[in-house]
Amino acid sequence: MRRAWALGGDDAASSDDSSSTRSAAACLGVPVERMPICSPYISHARRPRAHTRFHGTRPRGFAPTYAPASPPSHRVSPPADLPARHTERMNEQSEHTGIAEDPADETRTLHVDVPRGTVVLAATPIGNTADASARLVALLERADIVAAEDTRRLYALANRLSVHVGGRVVANHDHNERGKADALLDHVANGETVLVVSDAGMPTINDPGLAIVRRAIERGLPVTCAPGPSAVLDALALSGLPTDRFCYEGFLPRKHSERMQALRALKGERRTIVFYETLHRIAESMADLEEVFGPDRxxxxxxxxxxDYEQIRRGTIHEINESVANDPPRGEMVLVIAGASEDEADPAQSLSVEELAELAMQYAQAHGMRIKDAIAEVIGKHPNADGTLANRKQVYNAVLALRD
Structure with missing residues (x-):
């Protein structure tokens, strides 16, 4: 909805409701025959161009953006010869009734403070550009320096938001953030605003940003956040699993042995567990999850x-494992696992090498197995508290000692 504007003489008046516009004009005593509808902002055709400042090669498809025009004041300036009572009446109507601003336009006129001499971590959309906050837009426009994980993606986001990035843009990624932290903080110490953004989500959460935060704390410089989208919290909320207590474990390890160790250490975790995983490793990770946590969790x-293609698959680990095998998912994934039951959460006591040797001998005799195979089975079923496994050679030597 647009605001009504009534101006004297040949100037335009606008409204989505012609009756309210004519009433407002009548209060001013101006003719209403020539009153074209126009936006409270400068029309797009007349809006001045603002060429975005680029550093380096302009990304392909990056079009120039337009600087948003400032909306006019709510208060109306009537002709000089209009009686004072009409002036008061018109301004009162502007503030309280017919010309009050539509709440839907609040985000366009919302005043956002940009802190000076501060590091600001700002969350960026994780897939839907419409999730960008008003604070993110203001910071992109007004920060002195923008430290981006990937400058090309930053410019692409700014293009989608029709935002002019006003400050200097620098690359700040995993390979250089430690070396750049102090240089960026020197600008903060001089009263400038340094905005830190990642490709998606909140910086420092599996993304660059931790180095500059730590150095800022050490140097006594202020750090704040402009919160926003979070894949971890979105997945938790949509999972249907308990959210009062949870732990976030990031990406599962790439190697099978390291992944199994990490999962064994979490087998007794009572809290809901959140992982990130990629499409290239999801099948292997699901098989390992079922092996360690069992099929029914x-x-x-x-x-x-x-x-647009958001999808939530819910079920037991076995059901999801079969689903992944039959219909491999694509895209970025978050796995949310229920916490352990009371029985599963009982802390397993780490067995000594001698105790493992005794169990292996009993297991081999009961199942007619070779002692080496029995040792492997027993060790796998009795991991240490940290998820590691006992040394097979030590257990085998203990078995030989017991036989003697």
Missing amino acids: RMALCRELTK
Whole structure:
């Protein structure tokens, strides 16, 4: 909805409701025959161009943007010869009734403070550009320096938001953030605003940003956040699993042995567990999850969150594992696993090498197995508290000692 504007003489008046516009004009005593509808902002055709400042090569498809025009004041200036009572009446109506601003336009006129001499971590959309906050837009326009994980993606986001990035843009990624932290903080110490953004989501959460935060704390410089989209919280909320207590474990390890160790250490975790995983390793990770946590524990696989093809698969680990095998998911994924039951959560006591040797001998005799195979089975079923496994050679030597 647009605001009504009535101006004297040949100037335009605008409204989505012609009757309210004519009433307002009548209060001013101006003719209403020539009153074209126009936006409270400068029309797009007349809006001045603002060429975006680029550093380096302009990304392909990056079009120039337009600087948003400032909306006019609510208060109306009537002709000089209009009686004072009409002036008061018109301004009162502007503030309280017919010309009050539509709440839907609040985000366009919202005043956002940009802190000076501060590091600001700002969350960026994780898939839907419409999730960008008013604070992010203001910071992109007004920060002195923007430290971006990937400058090309930053410019692409700015293009989609029709935002002019006003400050200097620098690359700040995993390979250089430690070396750049102090240089960026020197600008903060001089009263400038340094905005830190990642490709998607909140910086420092599996993204660059931690180095500059730590150095800022050490140097006594202020750090704040402009919160926003979070894949972890979105997945938790959509999983249907308990959210009062949870732990976030990031990406599962790439190597099978390291992944199994990490999962064994979490087998007794009572809290809901959140992982990130990629489409290239999801099948292997699901097989390992079923082996360690068992087939019946509840979980959710959330993919392409906030995007057009968002999908949430809920069920037991076995059901999700079969689903992944039959219909491999694509895109970015978040795995949410239910916490352990009371029986599963009982802390397993780490067995000594001698105790493992005794169990292996009993297991081999009961199942007619070779002692080496029995040792492997027993060790796998009795991991240490940190998820590691006992040394097979030590257990084998203990078996030989017991036989003697």
